Amino acid sequence: MIVILPAFLLGVVCGLRAITAPAAVSWAARLGLLQLQGTPLAFLGYAATPYILTLFAVGELINDKLPKTPSRKTPPQFITRVVTGLLVGAAIGAAHQYLVLGLIGGAIGAVLGTFGGSALRAKLSESIGRDLPGALLEDAAAIILAVIVVIKLR
Numbered sequence: 001m002i003v004i005l006p007a008f009l010l011g012v013v014c015g016l017r018a019i020t021a022p023a024a025v026s027w028a029a030r031l032g033l034l035q036l037q038g039t040p041l042a043f044l045g046y047a048a049t050p051y052i053l054t055l056f057a058v059g060e061l062i063n064d065k066l067p068k069t070p071s072r073k074t075p076p077q078f079i080t081r082v083v084t085g086l087l088v089g090a091a092i093g094a095a096h097q098y099l100v101l102g103l104i105g106g107a108i109g110a111v112l113g114t115f116g117g118s119a120l121r122a123k124l125s126e127s128i129g130r131d132l133p134g135a136l137l138e139d140a141a142a143i144i145l146a147v148i149v150v151i152k153l154r
Contacts, residue, residue: 003105004101004105007089007104008089010025010085011107011113012113014081014082014113015072015109015111015112015114016113016138016141017057018080018084020057020061021146023057023146024147025044026045026049026050026054034091039095041091044091064135065135073114078114081113081114082111085106085113086110089102089104090106
């Protein structure tokens with residue numbers, strides 16, 4: 001169970017913000033919290049990888065607020081979230097020799113995070129009357145959850 005829960009939770013983060021969890025996992029690998037050396041996912045711990053993924057994550061946070069950004073449930077965005085959920089799940093699983101459990105947890109989390117996050121943000125936006133506050137709360141939730149999960153990987 002040490003694998004499925006963090007993989008699932010990071011998958012949920014992917015459903016909220018596709019690149020936030022990969023950036024957090026990359027930082028965890030780089031800082032030695034997640035041992036990926038000797039696995040095909042060792043590249044996540046390379047010196048430049050966390051910086052590159054963090055830059056992409058910040059870009060995604062900005063892009064999400066733009067009026068022409070498509071729904072996360074459209075096929076390209078949905079597929080991206082599932083793929084990044086698989087990636088983070090695979091990283092968690094590979095570090096603990098339970099690759100398949102990690103993949104399953106990450107994928108399920110990404111699907112649930114995509115649809116749940118969309119529904120929750122729609123409700124928040126409807127109750128507040130604007131989308132931006134809900135989007136910012138979702139950003140904060142994704143970042144905080146990702147940080148908490150990777151810190152607990154020790």
